Amino acid sequence: MSDIRRETITAPDGTRIAVHRMGEGRPVLLFHGLFSSAEMNWIKFGHAALLAENGFECIMPDWRVHGESDGPTDAALYAPGVLVRDALHIVETLGLEDYDLVGFSLGARTATSAVIAGLKPRRLVLGGMGIEGLSNWQARSAFFVDMIDRFDTIERGDPAFLAKSFMKGQGIDPVAARLLLTQGVEDIAMEDLAKITMPTLVLIGDEDRDNGSPEKLRDALPDATMAVVPGNHMGSVTKKDMGRAILDFLS
Template identity: 60%
Template sequence: MADIGTDMVEGWGDARLAVHRTGQGRPVLMLHGLFSSAEVNWIKFGHAARIADAGFEAIMPDLRAHGASDAPHDPDAYPEDVLVRDVETLVEALGLTDYDLVGFSLGARTAVRSVLAGLKPRKLVLGGMGLEGLAGWARRSAFFVDAIDRFDEIRRGDPAYFARSFMKTMNVDRIAARQLLQSVDDTPPDALDAVTMPTLVVCGAEDRDNGSPTALADALPHGSYTEVPGTHMSSVTERKFGEAIAQFLSG
């Protein structure tokens, strides 16, 4: 695989975002999941390499409050849909006009909302996402906010134990993350009529954390569904996950 290059690019409100790039060809903007990073979701398990080998340039930002990007504590740094604002700012700053857009979990939510805000990628990929998950952020967000608030009290056997462990492994800035969680907005099913580009929903066979992926594919004007092995957390480590994305983008 080609080397990974990393630059700091200004997102919305002057927050600096780490942007990792590899490959040459049509740009593919790839948005990782909650508490994760470009390294964990896209690079570590070879997905970026598969995208690059298929003739694309993988462009992988660390989202605000994640990875090597800024994690401001000022509440004003987290207006409604701030991640969408960051994506819009990155698309403009990087001069992307003919590109594809890929997201996993929180990245998938952000990708959909970015399209609804006016971005027009050629193709769209939504990983680890179901129809109910796009409109059910309040419940999921409350679970993670609770895990942050009880971080030092959570013990093995608690439903939030895995979330706590992942946050600890990823060295998540919990003050920034808590504010980010409260900035994410819902997408009702009827809004999906405006997502008119070809869209792949790719999800683990055991992943229903965000609802039904087949219902999401059916609700999209030009949606299709591919199943890969795994749960919500393990599916994105599977080789078939990256292969499904590369095949769809190449078609």
């Protein structure tokens, strides 16, 4: 496996964002999902290594609150759209101009907002996402906010037990996570999807409808196709099929 290079980018508000890089060649930005990390989403199951072996440089930030990045607990550091601003800052700081962009779940949502806000990747992959997951964030995040509020009382058998266990295992600060969920993420206007004009792949697990309809998302985008890989929302990222589908589309 290619060596992983790590660096830190400091956001304008002082939050330190860890960025993991693997391979040399065409840059591809990889945005991970909620309560995950670059390590869990892209490195552990070999997706980054596959891309690196095939001529790509994987650039994988940990969102604030996640992985090796800071998780500040100052509410002032979580204005709506904070992850999008972090994404734009990363691209600007690294001087990326000709690159591809891949996001999974929250990462796909953030990639969508970032393209609407001005990022111009050559190709875009939206993994684990349906059209309903782009709007009505309050309803989608309510499950996780409730889980955080009941964190110490959730036991096995509770619908929130798996999410609690994953979040705890990833070392996520519940206070910072709650601020991000309730303040930092904004809804996406459906009419703005027309701004996403680059070739786009909607990539979904065959048992994954956690974020709504991928077919409707594909149909709402100007130049999109869809690929189906095995697995549910949590499981699809653990299978090599996801990395191969990303590589096929970017190649």
